[in-house]
Amino acid sequence: MNNELKERYFDWMYSKVVPVNKRDKYRKLLRRLNEIEFFYILPMDKNRKEDGLELRYRFGADQNIPSKVIVNELDVTECSVLEMMVALAIRCEEDIMDDPDIGDRTPRWFFEMISNLGLAPMTDDLYDESYVNEHISVFLHRRYDRDGKGGLFHLRKCADDLREVQIWYQMNWYLNEILDD
Numbered sequence: 001m002n003n004e005l006k007e008r009y010f011d012w013m014y015s016k017v018v019p020v021n022k023r024d025k026y027r028k029l030l031r032r033l034n035e036i037e038f039f040y041i042l043p044m045d046k047n048r049k050e051d052g053l054e055l056r057y058r059f060g061a062d063q064n065i066p067s068k069v070i071v072n073e074l075d076v077t078e079c080s081v082l083e084m085m086v087a088l089a090i091r092c093e094e095d096i097m098d099d100p101d102i103g104d105r106t107p108r109w110f111f112e113m114i115s116n117l118g119l120a121p122m123t124d125d126l127y128d129e130s131y132v133n134e135h136i137s138v139f140l141h142r143r144y145d146r147d148g149k150g151g152l153f154h155l156r157k158c159a160d161d162l163r164e165v166q167i168w169y170q171m172n173w174y175l176n177e178i179l180d181d
Helices: 002-017 027-035 043-062 067-073 081-097 106-116 129-140 167-180
Strands: none
Touching: 002 027, 002 043, 002 067, 002 081, 002 106, 027 081, 027 129, 043 067, 043 081, 043 167, 081 106, 081 129, 081 167
């Protein structure tokens, strides 16, 4: 059941963040993001990891899977980059950007991050694993530009070095910047 549950969980995450018109285009990329462990350098980014791990229980609740099954089957691995990003996109939508008149924009926030990471071209037909690995390494090791280019959030007007700023603040500053447009 372990592999079956993991596949169901992956499909569930995929459906949360990939728009219908892109459903068959990003499986390789998201599968790779799900294989890479998310680690953090700044202490407050532990919250992003915790959100990613909590996503497993949201999946369980949504799919009527008992928590003990989630503990035994899914909680045996560390948080993946995909889990962290999906959880962050959901938090962005539900906690900050929620607007019932517009509808659920979780896929938008997720693909803003994918684009900022430089991974938008990595559709299944153009997928290059070494390219993906390098871009994720730049992000995880905070080797992106001070304005966030190459990270999850690229800001046009940034006084701070985003390499020294927790992901949550980066996201909020990014949202403020796009709302000002």
